[in-house]
Amino acid sequence: MTNILSNKIDFTVLFTVKDANPNGDPLNGNRPRQDFNGFGEVSDVAIKRKIRNRLQDLEQSIFVQSQDNTRDHFNNLRDRAEGNEELKSVKNDRKAFAIIANKSWFDVRAFGQVFAFKGTGKDSGVSVGIRGPVSVQSAKTLEAININSMQITKSVNSEPGDKKGSDTMGMKHKVDFGVYKFSGSINPQLAEKTGFTAEDALLIKKSLETLFDNDASSARPEGSMEVRAVYWWEHNSKLGQYSSAQVHRALKVSLTGNQDEPFEVTKDELLENLNEFVYEV
Template sequence: MSTLQNKIDFAVVLRVTHANPNGDPLNGNRPRADYDGFGEITDVCIKRKLRDRLLESGQSIFVQSDDRKIDGARSLKARADAALGKKLGSSETAKLACEQWFDVRAFGQLFAFKSDKKSKREADSEGDTGVSIGIRGPVTVQSAFSVEPVDISSTQITKSVSGEGDGSKRGSDTMGMKHRVDKGIYVFYGSMNPQLAERTGFSDADAETIKQLLPKLLENDESSARPAGSMEVLKVIWWKHNCKSGQYSSAKVHRSLAVQPDGGMQLDTLDGLSHEILGGF
């Protein structure tokens, strides 16, 4: 199977209605926003959702979340040991990992190993802290930002029962807060680099798999903070260049898309660059 032959840029437009698209644990789990009030969904959050959709479609995924994992591995190290065995940590690690796991050959991965010294003191005395094998992936995803500042609503909630104590009175654990974005249109961008794809084996077929899953990115991702139907992908824009190096820079391609606060969009034509628009699922 040949590796990716053409540079690809893409964009995803999504709508949030009365949901918390990405809570900040350092800020009481309030929806993330920058200092200017624009809502944010981190790239890590987006790749988590994409990994989950890939896993549901039958792809082999290395970084599985604990509540969705399909094997008995209790850690990434355990999963790597089970798949690679004695070859884990060898010069073949990167090649075998890319062949084994879709997300590794797409997004890259850092495999870090502790020193094989018998004691930590012995390792530290010799300056041997272990070895790290880094894999740089060809698929990059930016954080999503709202096209205009978002309004965040906060609601105080109570539970009907106490989580602690004898139940004779309500404790502090029965009180809480929920936060949501009332409404917002978010956009995120991404790219696929053929030069880096040659190193990991990321193929045209892999790119097509991601393309087909992006419209379904928010399906099966419901929670109390994100009720079903409160988040939806509106459009996926897919630019395919006619060469490996790209006809235009990713920055220029991404700037050709202008998204309106109501979800509408305007797409400037770049000479010779083809694009495809997919509707949300």
């Protein structure tokens, strides 16, 4: 990894949800997440999970793998870390440990990771924190969403008897339609520390463009969630011409009321001074 990222990058993603539950809230009956004003939300953790899955589709080595998408024989993070022979030899050298972990797993050098595992003997554990250059905000809708709920039968009788158990009935919730927006940034100073390259940044961009590929489920049927646009801005230096807040705020998005072309975008002049890439559906 020699082509270390040298220019600050900001990005914004717009996606639509139709008749799907993009991110259920386990503390609220798995209803789609909303803020106190009724705007829909998708957590940054859920977005990074999808990015990791897309990176796995692109044949990248991922440390934090989901249980239903494991690509190796390890079923937890500790076993995956201890299964790395290079890490075993430097467990007491935090700097060397971080270098090897960054080299071994894409998501570690991108998002960072805390390695905190107990050892079997006194002072034999490991505690290494890595701060990654890629930050992602939570997604939020442009207006309050309407949630449609229905009662469903979750299963049929699996044991002899006259009645189904009470746990066979449940609720299913979905967002009728919503336009979600989230933004993020890539910090070159932190990229230097983790070895995150310009090529890695392009893989992040590709993952954003294909965020919902191979992501279908009963809560998110195929085609119910779609990336409509990715705006990717490259600054001319490590620090960048503008703050990330200025860049993200310079993209103005308004709703049209038409689900086929659900939004219109206008841009402040400062974005003309950045190297811009736009992916639109």
